[in-house]
Amino acid sequence: MITGISIVSVWVLDQDSAKEFYTKQLGFEVTTDFVLDNGMRWLTVRPPGSTGQELVLMDPSHSMLDAETAEQVRALVAKGALSPGVMSTTDCHADHAVLADRGVEFTQPPADRPYGIEAVMRDDSGNWFSFTQRKGWS
């Protein structure tokens, strides 16, 4: 039986910059950061205190992808086409204010939706995430 999702891959354009963004700006903690023999850097982060899902911040140019595909993925990330998922918050307005203050780019401010309060943000590479306070979660 599948019991959960432990790691989700996020393509990033620059792992150093992504590490900086996810830790300094979003406040995530690094769970693993090491380089494998084949040159692939395994860099994982998670929200502070979370014991569940981690994000692995992958560089397409040093991954299982061939060079041409890696370039295509980099282009998709850079143009803002990819969305890895939804980040959950217990207070969308307050967290939006804190993160925006730290320079996190939001494409939509918090707004009431049928399922909760949602803002939309981008990471430093161009990936967009929904940033949502689900109804009944806080």
Place this chain on the structure above:
Amino acid sequence: MTSRACVDVRTLRCMRRARDTIDRNYAERLPIVALAAEAGYSVGQFIHAFEAAYGETPGRYRSRRRVERACELLRSTNLTVTEVCMAVGFASLGTFSRRFGEIVGRSPSAYQEQAARVGGPAPIPACFALMCRSGLPASPAPRD
């Protein structure tokens, strides 16, 4: 993805930022030349690079976003077609109706009538919709 993959990542990031600016301010009449300048391009280069990245010019992209927003307002509010046209940032009813027809396949009023037939009366009174400008808060709503 063939020729588009050749566009360099730096350019794509600039185009993405410009597109986000359009999305955030879709109802405002920001001149394309200002968007180009902010991105560090001449107008011609900007339009060309934007179209290479997203398959349509920035002007067409913005008017499509406005029409999408107009559909939502026509469905969910009882604003008149003219009010919706202004709320989403079109300066002329003629341009709005023409672009709306191109994208949706019928006129704004026909769209509104059909939405009312299918979904019942619009749930949001016009006065509220107008207070929130075009329905979405321009800045974060005040906290309680």
